[in-house]
Amino acid sequence: MSIGVIDLCKSSNLDNGEIKAEKSQPMRGRGTQFMESYSGVDNLANEEMKAAFEEWKSKTYALTVPLRIITLRGSVPPSWIKDFVQVQGKRLKLRTEFRSSLEAIFSELTSASKKNQIEAQSTMAADLITIGDSWMNLAICEGIIEPILDAEEQDWYSSLPDKWKVYLRRNKNGQLDPRGKIWGAPYRWGSMVIAYNKTKFERHNVAPIEDWKDLWRPELAGKISMVDAPREVLGAVLKYMGASYNSNDFSSQVSGGRTAVLQKFSALRRQVRLFDSMHYLKAFGAGDVWVAVGWSSDVLPAAKRMPNVTVVVPKSGTSLWADLWAIPAASTFATDRIGGRVRGPSPLIHQWIEFCLQPARALPFCQEIVPGASPLALTRPYNFIESLETTSGAPKLETNLIAGLPPPEILCKCEFLEPLSKEAFVDYQWLIAHSPKTSDGWIGSIMKFFTSTLQHLKYAPFR
Known part of the structure; x- marks a missing residue:
C-alpha cells in the first residue's frame, strides 16, 4: 500500500500551481468534473440551500422543547404568551392551561399525591403551575411542589428585590428560613x-x-x-x-x-x-x-x-397577596407515563420566569389589562410605574x-x-x-x- 502512494507522488508534477496525478486519471476526471460543474452553479446552489434551510427552520420536528404551564385564569396577560412564542420560535412547544381558582390547582396536585398516580395530562405532570403565596407552606408540607433548582444562579432571581428573596426561601416544612431553598418565583x-x-x-x-x-x-x-x-x-x-x-x-x-x-x-x-x-x-x-x-x-x-x-x-x-410559579413534584413518582418529565421540568422554565419578570412585562398591569403589579415594583413601585408608558383611555x-x-x-x-x-x-x-x-x-x-x-x-x- 505504501509503494502505491510513493509511486503516485513521484508521478505527479506541479503545473501552474495544479497538482496532476498522471496515474489516477479516473479519480482526477471525476473530481475535476465536479469542481467545474460546481463553479458553474455556485450562486444557484447557495440560494437553493438557503431556501431549504429556511424551510427546515419553519417546520416543527420531534426535537422541539416542551413547556406545559397550568395557571390561574386571568392572571397572565395574553400578550405574554404571544410574545414568548415569538421570541422562542417554532422550536418551542408551549401548552398553557387555565383553572378557575388557586384552590382548583392545589386540589388537583393533592389528589395525584394521595392516589400516588400520575398521568401525562395531570396537573402534577406540568412543568410550572400557579400557586398562591399563602398556599406555599402547605404545598411544601404536602410534598406536592419541589424547589426550583439553581434559582440563585439565574438572572431573574438576582433581579428580585430582597424582600422577595427572604419571603420565597423556605425549609422543608414551609417555614421562612434564610438557609432554605427557593420554592417559587413571583409574577404578580x-x-x-x-x-x-x-x-x-x-x-x-x-x-x-x-x-x-x-x-x-x-x-x-x-x-x-x-x-x-x-x-x-x-x-x-x-x-x-x-x-x-x-x-x-x-x-x-x-x-x-x-x-x-x-x-x-x-x-x-x-x-x-x-x-x-x-x-x-x-x-x-x-x-x-x-x-x-x-x-x-x-x-x-x-x-x-x-x-x-x-x-x-x-x-x-x-x-x-402574590401569584407564584412553582414546580409540581412529578420527579417523586416512579412512573413511565410522563416520559422525560419524571427526570425534571422543561429546560425552558428559567427562560419563562425571566421573561415574566422583564420590566416590559409590567405594561399590562400598568394599563390595567390584568389586575396586579410586577414583582419588580414591590420596593420601588412609583418610579418603576413612571418609567412605563400607560394608556390614558x-x-x-x-x-x-x-x-x-x-x-x-x-x-x-x-x-x-x-x-x-x-x-x-x-x-x-x-x-x-x-x-x-x-x-x-x-x-x-x-x-x-x-x-x-x-x-x-x-x-x-x-x-
Missing part, C-alpha cells in the same frame, strides 16, 4: 381592598370608608360581604386593633389580649352578611350589600363594571390605589401572610373554640382549615 402581586357603593352611601348620608375600623360602624351592619379566608378575616380584626397580621402572641402583641380579639371578631361576624369567597362580589353587584372586602385581583375588575363604586386600601395597611375608577398599588404611605404598613407559628395557631384555635356557633357554617369551615393546618404544624419547627 396585589393587596386586600375594600369596595363600597358610593351611590348607596351618599343616598343614606353614610361617611366614606377609609380604614378597617369603618367595618364596625353600626350603620353598615348586615351590609358587608367578605371573603371567607380565615387569615384575612382575623387579620382585619388584628389590623383594626393596631396589631400585625402575623402576630405570634395575642396576649403580648395585641392590646387586651385574646378576650379583646374575641370581642372584635364576634362583632365583625354580626356586621358581615356574607362570608363567601365565591359569591361576595355577586351580592355586592346585586345591591344586597353596600360593601365588599376581598382581593384586588377580584375586586378591581368587578368594580370597573359597576357604576359609582369606590375602592380603597385601608390606611392602616392591609395584607398583600382606560376607564377611571375612584380609588386611592396608584396603578393598582397601595400608595407609598400605606404600602410600608402592608404585609405578606407568613406561615402561622405554633403560638399563633394556639391563639387562633382558642378564638374559634370560644366563638358563638351560628347556622351559617362559616365557623365550621374555619375549624376545618385550622384542623388541616394543625396536621402540618405538628411536624414543623417553630420560631
